[in-house]
Amino acid sequence: MARHTELFQVHRRLPSDLTDDDARPVGDVSGLRGLSLYEKKCHLVNREIDRQGMGRYQWYIWVLCGFGYFLDLLWAQAFGLVLSPLQQEMGFGDGQSGRISTSFSAGLTAGAMFWGLMSDIVGRRWAFNLTCLITSAFGLCLGFSNSYTTLLVITAFVGFGVGGNVPVDSAILLEFIPQ
Secondary structure: OHHHHHHHHHHOOOHHHOOOOOOOOOOOOOOOOOOOHHHHHHHHHHHHHHHHOOOHHHHHHHHHHHHHHHHHHHHHHHHHHHHHHHHHHHOOOHHHHHHHHHHHHHHHHHHHHHHHHHHHHHOHHHHHHHHHHHHHHHHHHHOOOOOHHHHHHHHHHHHHHHHHHHHHHHHHHHHHOOO
């Protein structure tokens, strides 16, 4: 019983301990009149995250999403670097190398639109993991492509995964990092 009381006292804050930012209790909804219930909940959750600051979990999210952004940009850079050797190896011209970039960009666009909405349905964690899986799986398959058409299709799927990772990374980061 003494341990329970001790834990309660650690988490209890006295009015003299409050700062101007914390002047209202977390559950206080005054000043939120006119907002929908969802907007009130979002405001209260954001206020609590801001009050807590950057903890271990927030730094973990920061690093995880940072690696996500790094990989997204790395794929875009890789296609620029690989186009010339691909032209020489597969024997296609400049017009066809432009189609590879277009295929990747089309996949980016489709992935961003699809996963931006899908992450609201299946959840951010699943969307993040699935976009990484799609990008990784089709990235490996890209190394085994033996024709120009196969290369275009697989490049579009890589772009679909990368394009989906961009909005999901942003959403995860914005939800869990304080202002």
